[in-house]
Amino acid sequence: MRHIISILLENEPGALSRVVGLFSQRNFNIETLNVAPTEDPSLSRLTVTTEGDDRVIEQITKHLNKLIDVVKLVDLTEGNHIERELMLVKVKALGASRDEVKRTVDIFRAQIVDVTPSVYTVQITGDASKLDAFVHAMAPIGILEVARTGVSGISRGDKILSL
Amino acid sequence: MELLSGADMIARFLQDEGVERIYGYPGGAALHIYDALFRQDKVKHILVRHEQAATHAADGYARASGKPGTVLVTSGPGATNAVTGIATAYMDSIPMVVLCGQVVSHLIGEDAFQETDIVGVTRPIVKHSFAIKHPSEIPEVLKKAYYLAATGRPGPVVVDIPKDMTAPTERYEYVYPKKVKIRSYNPVTRGHSGQIKKAVDMMLKARRPVFYTGGGIVTSGASENLTALVKRLGFPITTTLMGIGSYPQTDAQSLGWLGMHGSYESNMAMHHADLIIAIGARFDDRVTNNTSKFCPTAKIVHVDIDPSSISKTVRADVPIVGPADSVINEMISLLQGREMANAEALPEWWTTIDDWRAEREGKLYEASQPGERLKPQEVIEAVYHITRGEAFVTTDVGQHQMFAAQYYKFDKPNRWITSGGLGTMGFGFPAAMGIKQNFPDDVVVCFTGEGSFQMMMQELSTCKQFGTGVKIINLNNETLGMVRQWQDLNYKSRHAHSYVESLPDFQKLIEAYGFTALKVEHHDELDAALERTFADNDELVFLDIDVDPREHVYPMQVPLGAMRDMLLSKTERT
Numbered sequence: 255m256r257h258i259i260s261i262l263l264e265n266e267p268g269a270l271s272r273v274v275g276l277f278s279q280r281n282f283n284i285e286t287l288n289v290a291p292t293e294d295p296s297l298s299r300l301t302v303t304t305e306g307d308d309r310v311i312e313q314i315t316k317h318l319n320k321l322i323d324v325v326k327l328v329d330l331t332e333g334n335h336i337e338r339e340l341m342l343v344k345v346k347a348l349g350a351s352r353d354e355v356k357r358t359v360d361i362f363r364a365q366i367v368d369v370t371p372s373v374y375t376v377q378i379t380g381d382a383s384k385l386d387a388f389v390h391a392m393a394p395i396g397i398l399e400v401a402r403t404g405v406s407g408i409s410r411g412d413k414i415l416s417l
Numbered sequence: 418m419e420l421l422s423g424a425d426m427i428a429r430f431l432q433d434e435g436v437e438r439i440y441g442y443p444g445g446a447a448l449h450i451y452d453a454l455f456r457q458d459k460v461k462h463i464l465v466r467h468e469q470a471a472t473h474a475a476d477g478y479a480r481a482s483g484k485p486g487t488v489l490v491t492s493g494p495g496a497t498n499a500v501t502g503i504a505t506a507y508m509d510s511i512p513m514v515v516l517c518g519q520v521v522s523h524l525i526g527e528d529a530f531q532e533t534d535i536v537g538v539t540r541p542i543v544k545h546s547f548a549i550k551h552p553s554e555i556p557e558v559l560k561k562a563y564y565l566a567a568t569g570r571p572g573p574v575v576v577d578i579p580k581d582m583t584a585p586t587e588r589y590e591y592v593y594p595k596k597v598k599i600r601s602y603n604p605v606t607r608g609h610s611g612q613i614k615k616a617v618d619m620m621l622k623a624r625r626p627v628f629y630t631g632g633g634i635v636t637s638g639a640s641e642n643l644t645a646l647v648k649r650l651g652f653p654i655t656t657t658l659m660g661i662g663s664y665p666q667t668d669a670q671s672l673g674w675l676g677m678h679g680s681y682e683s684n685m686a687m688h689h690a691d692l693i694i695a696i697g698a699r700f701d702d703r704v705t706n707n708t709s710k711f712c713p714t715a716k717i718v719h720v721d722i723d724p725s726s727i728s729k730t731v732r733a734d735v736p737i738v739g740p741a742d743s744v745i746n747e748m749i750s751l752l753q754g755r756e757m758a759n760a761e762a763l764p765e766w767w768t769t770i771d772d773w774r775a776e777r778e779g780k781l782y783e784a785s786q787p788g789e790r791l792k793p794q795e796v797i798e799a800v801y802h803i804t805r806g807e808a809f810v811t812t813d814v815g816q817h818q819m820f821a822a823q824y825y826k827f828d829k830p831n832r833w834i835t836s837g838g839l840g841t842m843g844f845g846f847p848a849a850m851g852i853k854q855n856f857p858d859d860v861v862v863c864f865t866g867e868g869s870f871q872m873m874m875q876e877l878s879t880c881k882q883f884g885t886g887v888k889i890i891n892l893n894n895e896t897l898g899m900v901r902q903w904q905d906l907n908y909k910s911r912h913a914h915s916y917v918e919s920l921p922d923f924q925k926l927i928e929a930y931g932f933t934a935l936k937v938e939h940h941d942e943l944d945a946a947l948e949r950t951f952a953d954n955d956e957l958v959f960l961d962i963d964v965d966p967r968e969h970v971y972p973m974q975v976p977l978g979a980m981r982d983m984l985l986s987k988t989e990r991t
Contacts, residue, residue, distance in 0.1 A: 264601065267548070268536060268537075268540075268546075268548070271537070271540065272540060275540050275541060279541045309728070309732075312728065313725060313729060316724045316725035317725050319724070319725075320723070320724075320725055322544075322545040322565065322599065322601055322602050323601065324601060325600060325601040326601075417600070
């Protein structure tokens with residue numbers, strides 16, 4: 255099963271490499287990885303999506319927790335949560351397909367954020383499957399470039415990941 | 418307020434931390450630190466002949482004393498030479514602090530002379546690492562390093578120190594930090610009471626229980642408590658290779674150690690058990706054999722300080738995260754006044770176990786005859802007797818290691834010193850050196866083989882410099898015995914590169930360093946040679962003993978089998 259693990263990480267040099275290194279060292283799998291500072295300058299938030307059965311996920315969270323730079327973590331998929339990813343896509347926009355792109359963008363509630371005579375740059379947010387669906391829909395028209403942020407997520411309701 | 422340079426802070430910190438001896442080798446990036454060490458006399462520095470030996474010596478000291486070992490090396494090759502020793506300590510959870518010189522900060526990343534990203538290189542084999550970014554943070558970082566190395570599940574910690582951080586011209590305030598806090602690191606101090614109660618209830622009902630204890634007992638100093646618990650319950654106990662000595666091996670309840678080359682009765686008892694109480698052990702593949710066939714009828718209680726060790730390879734029915742010492746204590750107090758519901762079943766279980774013991778009694782190996790080459794097992798037994806079982810015993814890796822574990826009996830913890838997890842050839846001699854230098858009044862024996870010894874034999878020079886009287890027992894079978902054994906069993910005796918061609922004349926080699934070396938070619942010469950070897954505890958003696966190269970280590974678990982599937986000799990199997 256796919257799991258989304260969010261980690262509060264010491265904002266120290268080398269901390270990220272310890273997390274990433276752990277996954278390759280122990281033969282765990284990283285599907286997406288997203289990391290950025292938080293409101294607390296001493297902490298980064300890192301979100302990783304990974305595949306594995308319960309035994310593997312248990313090992314992943316236990317080993318992550320053992321890293322000294324990992325301050326706290328949560329497996330978001332254990333409860334209700336919100337999952338988002340942002341994608342920027344350049345698609346071919348020539349002739350008739352210019353309208354087709356525009357229509358699909360509207361259907362997906364995406365936005366065109368940059369325009370040239372031959373290219374639209376589209377911004378779209380959602381969960382990973384929505385982004386996959388958009389890529390799939392655009393493929394026949396001609397995708398030129400894709401940039402995805404990787405999944406970020408947060409628990410629903412009052413549950414909070416903080417110190 | 419006291420102003421010190423970074424280098425002086427390091428020297429002063431080591432004093433304040435109570436570090437008596439450090440192991441190291443100087444080089445450009447570490448020279449300010451060496452100069453600071455030169456200008457004080459409290460911390461003694463042992464100059465090794467190769468950085469790997471520094472880590473093994475510090476590791477040996479740590480295993481024998483329970484305190485962190487300290488290593489000081491320079492950048493680049495100094496640090497990379499230490500890597501094998503760091504990995505050795507990591508695999509066996511040994512507390513160690515490794516201070517590495519580094520090129521000056523502004524050159525980092527420019528492939529400067531003797532630059533290596535040692536924090537990166539060692540990342541998967543350390544408990545944690547630090548890179549010093551400002552001299553003023555040295556005392557706190559060092560305190561954190563020692564704190565992390567020694568607490569929780571211990572392990573090696575690397576501190577990378579760029580040369581400019583130790584410059585004599587820059588001085589900062591020095592205060593010894595008595596305590597440090599790391600917000601993300603709070604090792605558990607006790608186990609979950611409900612789980613412990615559950616485990617105790619199971620112990621009182623089990624019909625075929627076995628204790629299976631590991632290095633965690635030795636590390637946490639829980640041997641006395643463990644012995645009290647096992648005695649109170651009257652259960653059999655087997656230990657891992659790392660746990661040897663955690664329970665007195667000469668006691669009737671001890672089954673010896675278990676696993677690939679463990680005792681017949683240990684492996685049989687584990688396989689047939691209905692309750693396994695694992696404490697401070699990690700269900701390593703050299704213990705479990707095939708996990709899908711592992712102990713089919715057993716419920717498993719697993720006590721470990723490291724949650725990631727629990728249910729890693731074998732699912733625990735009752736996981737208990739906590740330090741062995743306190744969990745065992747709690748078990749003992751919960752047992753007070755409780756009745757054993759299994760009082761009738763236990764004698765039956767012991768009868769079964771005693772039958773297993775009797776099956777192998779006197780059949781463990783065939784003794785040599787006068788005039789023949791000795792069997793390695795005989796040598797270990799003879800050394801056991803002459804040292805009255807009280808020596809610190811280090812080993813290298815291979816057949817001699819297994820024989821030493823099988824035939825030297827340990828009644829105390831911290832005396833059996835071996836590279837269990839990583840299996841590092843070359844470990845034994847420098848480890849023995851580190852122990853002897855810190856425990857000069859004790860007898861320190863290194864069992865080695867002609868293959869392993871040659872990996873770290875340069876330390877003879879260090880022993881000469883510091884007058885270190887270790888006893889080196891070289892079980893010389895002129896072959897890489899364990900490799901040869903596997904080749905005999907799995908490769909139709911095609912001995913690919915397991916024969917050590919062109920062995921040196923060990924006697925001449927040892928004598929070149931000014932030490933005594935003795936040669937034993939036959940059975941009849943052993944006793945006199947051992948008498949001579951152990952005559953003077955302060956003298957390094959190298960005893961080169963020709964042993965039978967055809968000997969195999971048995972029992973040996975059959976690959977992919979269950980605990981009970983063992984070869985018992987070249988012709989017998991279970």
